[in-house]
Every structure is written in C-alpha cells, then in structure tokens.
Amino acid sequence: MERPCAWKKYTPQQVEELEGLCRGYKQFLSENKTERLCVKTGIKMAEEAGYVDLETVIAEGRTLKAGDKVYAANHGKDLMLVNLGTAPLEQGFNILGAHVDSPRLDLKQNPAFEAGDMAYLDTHYYGGVKSYHWVASPLALVGVICKKDGTTVDINIGDKADDPVFTISDLLIHLSSEQMAKPAKDAVDAEILDVIVGGRPVKFDEDDKDASKEPVKQMFLDILKEQYGVEEEDFLSAEIEVVPAGPARDMGLDRSMILGYGHDDRVCAYPSMLAQINVANVERTSITLIVDKEEIGSVGATGMTSRFFENTVAEIMTLAGEDSPLALRRALAHSRMLSSDVSAGFDPGYAGKFETKNAAFMGRGLCFNKYTGSRGKGGSNDADAEYVALIRDIMDKAGVDFQTCELGRVNAGGGGTIAYIMAKYGMNVIDSGVAVLSMHALWEVANKADIYEAYRGYKAFLERA
Numbered sequence: 001m002e003r004p005c006a007w008k009k010y011t012p013q014q015v016e017e018l019e020g021l022c023r024g025y026k027q028f029l030s031e032n033k034t035e036r037l038c039v040k041t042g043i044k045m046a047e048e049a050g051y052v053d054l055e056t057v058i059a060e061g062r063t064l065k066a067g068d069k070v071y072a073a074n075h076g077k078d079l080m081l082v083n084l085g086t087a088p089l090e091q092g093f094n095i096l097g098a099h100v101d102s103p104r105l106d107l108k109q110n111p112a113f114e115a116g117d118m119a120y121l122d123t124h125y126y127g128g129v130k131s132y133h134w135v136a137s138p139l140a141l142v143g144v145i146c147k148k149d150g151t152t153v154d155i156n157i158g159d160k161a162d163d164p165v166f167t168i169s170d171l172l173i174h175l176s177s178e179q180m181a182k183p184a185k186d187a188v189d190a191e192i193l194d195v196i197v198g199g200r201p202v203k204f205d206e207d208d209k210d211a212s213k214e215p216v217k218q219m220f221l222d223i224l225k226e227q228y229g230v231e232e233e234d235f236l237s238a239e240i241e242v243v244p245a246g247p248a249r250d251m252g253l254d255r256s257m258i259l260g261y262g263h264d265d266r267v268c269a270y271p272s273m274l275a276q277i278n279v280a281n282v283e284r285t286s287i288t289l290i291v292d293k294e295e296i297g298s299v300g301a302t303g304m305t306s307r308f309f310e311n312t313v314a315e316i317m318t319l320a321g322e323d324s325p326l327a328l329r330r331a332l333a334h335s336r337m338l339s340s341d342v343s344a345g346f347d348p349g350y351a352g353k354f355e356t357k358n359a360a361f362m363g364r365g366l367c368f369n370k371y372t373g374s375r376g377k378g379g380s381n382d383a384d385a386e387y388v389a390l391i392r393d394i395m396d397k398a399g400v401d402f403q404t405c406e407l408g409r410v411n412a413g414g415g416g417t418i419a420y421i422m423a424k425y426g427m428n429v430i431d432s433g434v435a436v437l438s439m440h441a442l443w444e445v446a447n448k449a450d451i452y453e454a455y456r457g458y459k460a461f462l463e464r465a
C-alpha cells in the first residue's frame with residue numbers, strides 16, 4: 001500500500017503548471033508574514049476574482065443567488081470566501097479551512113529597554129516554538145501600531161533588500177559549557193528572547209542633568225517617531241510580530257522544494273484560496289475559511305471557536321432567502337469539510353519518531369489524517385470511514401496523488417487542528433494538508449509536488465464533494 005512519489009507522473013506541462021503555482025505561493029509567503037497580511041492579500045485575490053464584500057451586499061439591501069461570490073473578513077484576521085451554488089443552501093456546503101497565524105515572537109506591550117549600550121525590544125513567544133531556534137538569525141518586525149486618534153500605522157521592517165534587520169544574540173560557544181549541558185528546552189530562556197534594535201546613542205551633553213539615561217533606546221525611539229510618527233506609549237496598543245527576515249526560496253539543486261517561514265499553515269491556506277477562486281459554477285456552495293489563533297488553541301474572537309463562521313453563514317442564508325434557524329442547522333450538519341493543516345513529513349534523521357506505513361512522505365501528495373490527537377487519539381476528530389471512502393473516490397477520479405498519515409509514532413507526541421470545532425455541527429470533516437520538515441522552526445521545508453497536489457485536491461473537493 002505504499003504511495004508513489006507524485007513527481008514520477010508529471011508531464012512537462014504539469015511541471016510548468018506546478019512551477020507557476022509555486023511562484024505565486026513563494027511570493028505570497030514572502031510578502032505576508034502575519035495573519036493580517038494574509039487576510040489583506042486574500043481579500044485582494046478574491047476581489048480580483050469578482051468577490052464582493054458581504055458588508056456591501058448587506059448595506060445595499062441586495063439579495064444573494066446562485067453564482068454570486070462574496071467574502072467576509074473578521075477583525076482583519078479571518079477571511080471567509082463564499083461561492084453560491086445552484087443547490088439549496090440547506091443541503092450543505094463544501095468547505096476548505098486553514099489557518100494563517102504562524103509561530104513567532106510577539107512584542108510585549110512595554111517592550112523597549114536599554115542594556116549594555118544597546119536598545120532592545122522584549123518579546124513573548126506565540127505558539128509552539130523551540131527558543132534556541134530564534135537566536136543568531138536575521139529577524140524582521142511586521143505588524144501594526146494603533147494610535148489613540150484611531151489611525152493605524154503599518155510596520156514592516158527587515159524584508160526589503162535594503163532594510164536593516166534585527167537579531168537576538170546567543171552566548172558564544174567559548175562560554176557555553178554550562179548552557180550546552182542543559183536540556184534543549186532550557187538552553188535559551190524564553191524570557192531573554194530580546195531583539196536588538198539599536199547600538200548608537202543620541203548626542204548629549206555629559207553635564208546635562210536632563211539628558212536621557214538611556215540614550216541608545218532614545219535614538220531608537222527618535223527614529224521611530226521621525227519615520228512612523230509613533231511614541232513609546234503607542235506600543236501599548238500594537239501588534240508587532242518578530243519573524244524571520246528574508247524571502248521564501250527554492251530549495252535543492254533540482255529546485256523541488258521551498259524553504260520558507262510560515263508554511264504552517266499558509267501552504268494549505270494559499271492553495272485553498274486559489275482553488276476557491278478558480279472554481280466557477282458549483283452545485284453545492286463552496287466556502288474557504290482562513291482563520292487565526294490556531295497555534296494557541298483557536299481561541300478568541302478570531303479563533304475557530306468564535307461564532308464568526310456560523311454568523312456569516314446565517315447572514316448569507318438570510319440574504320439567499322433561506323432564513324429559518326432550522327435551515328441554518330441543516331446546512332451546517334450537511335456540510336463537508338477538508339480541514340487543512342501541515343503534516344509531519346518523514347525525516348530520515350529522526351526515523352524512530354515515525355511509523356513508516358502511516359507516515360507522510362515528502363513529495364507523495366496531499367495528506368489525509370483520519371485522526372490526529374495524542375495519547376490514544378485524545379482531542380481528535382476521527383473522520384467517518386464512509387466519509388474517507390468518499391474522499392478517496394473524489395481524489396482517485398480527479399487523479400490527485402494523496403497519502404494517509406498520522407503525526408508520528410503512537411505516544412511519540414501529537415497535536416490538534418481546527419477539525420474538531422467544525423465537527424461539532426455534525427458535518428463530515430477530515431484533516432488534510434501538506435507535509436513539511438522542521439515544522440514550527442524559523443524556516444520550514446515543503447515539497448512543490450505536495451503543494452501542487454494540494455491545490456488539485458482542494459479544487460476536486462470543491463467541484464465533486
């Protein structure tokens with residue numbers, strides 16, 4: 001039952017199509033390093049494909065009918081794309097879902113300080129990170145600063161070729177005998193993940209009693225004020241993410257892979273959005289849902305556990321003339337979903353952590369996880385065998401390469417996704433996605449064939465499920 005490597009079957013024309021898709025993906029990944037930017041770009045992609053803001057439809061008192069395409073955004077961090085089909089909405093939707101928040105370091109609310117004649121910004125990590133990954137590497141600052149006057153300042157420093165970058169220092173090997181003897185989880189204390197942002201003081205008179213006690217930090221703040229019009233206190237209402245600096249790049253001499261920050265889970269989100277906007281006339285309404293906060297438990301107003309999805313479906317059904325509460329319940333229960341998140345690609349260096357009959361291999365296509373979870377499937381959505389049979393049939397008929405997998409050996413660890421949250425409505429949900437190496441590291445690896453098969457699989461699902 002070994003699955004073949006997807007590359008073997010490709011015609012030159014398919015390789016060209018694969019490269020075109022991956023060029024677009026690399027640009028998406030390089031330019032959208034926060035959930036806010038992913039949503040902003042997703043809206044742009046949707047509008048270019050003829051999608052209209054649901055708010056506009058409501059404001060203008062319009063109704064919705066088959067063939068209409070609308071989108072809804074939530075706090076600028078979630079996005080839902082809807083393409084209305086010809087079948088009654090009550091019969092359910094075909095839904096693609098993925099998340100666009102990635103592990104990172106967030107600036108604290110009061111981040112700036114000076115030490116050792118350098119200016120620093122203090123951070124609090126977001127999601128599952130290994131602290132030692134984050135030292136001695138070029139970093140960028142991306143996010144927003146919201147001012148009391150209601151304006152928002154966009155910050156994006158470190159990614160353009162002539163931008164300065166930032167870094168977190170590591171202890172030199174010569175003085176590391178104590179550090180090197182610690183367990184990896186303790187080798188770098190998360191509290192000292194402080195980003196160096198300056199090393200030059202403002203000019204001041206040594207005799208001036210009013211001169212800044214922190215002249216290097218002052219220089220940093222002065223530049224910030226001059227270039228962005230913000231004060232130190234404005235950090236109180238900011239969301240600035242510290243992310244790896246630099247673009248996603250082709251990897252391998254054969255250019256078969258992509259090394260990039262945030263494959264988890266933009267490698268599923270981007271092909272999902274693309275499949276959604278490239279599928280035109282559907283019978284069952286197709287929906288693509290891009291969400292935030294998966295990495296910290298899908299909580300809050302922008303996490304999958306919020307009512308954004310359900311509320312938006314209710315709005316759409318009302319505008320389409322199916323406004324009974326029962327119709328909404330039926331639509332949700334009759335829906336089918338591919339809940340996409342990255343899978344753990346088989347890593348020969350750590351072969352002992354995998355069970356190879358049920359592991360995801362790089363380049364063998366779209367992954368389906370019947371269940372995830374840990375310690376005896378704990379916390380997992382276990383997809384029905386009947387639904388898995390339907391998915392197999394759709395993929396086989398469309399000629400999509402896929403593989404079935406688990407996240408590592410039994411009891412090696414585990415993880416969760418957004419699948420169980422949608423399953424609460426009674427709909428059929430299965431975990432799917434793209435295999436990556438070095439999941440949650442600064443630079444993750446994905447195979448182009450898997451990205452291409454994911455796109456093809458998502459499209460087939462929207463058209464045929």
Ligand SMILES: [Zn+2]
Nearest residue numbers: 264265341342
């Ligand atoms: Zn993920």
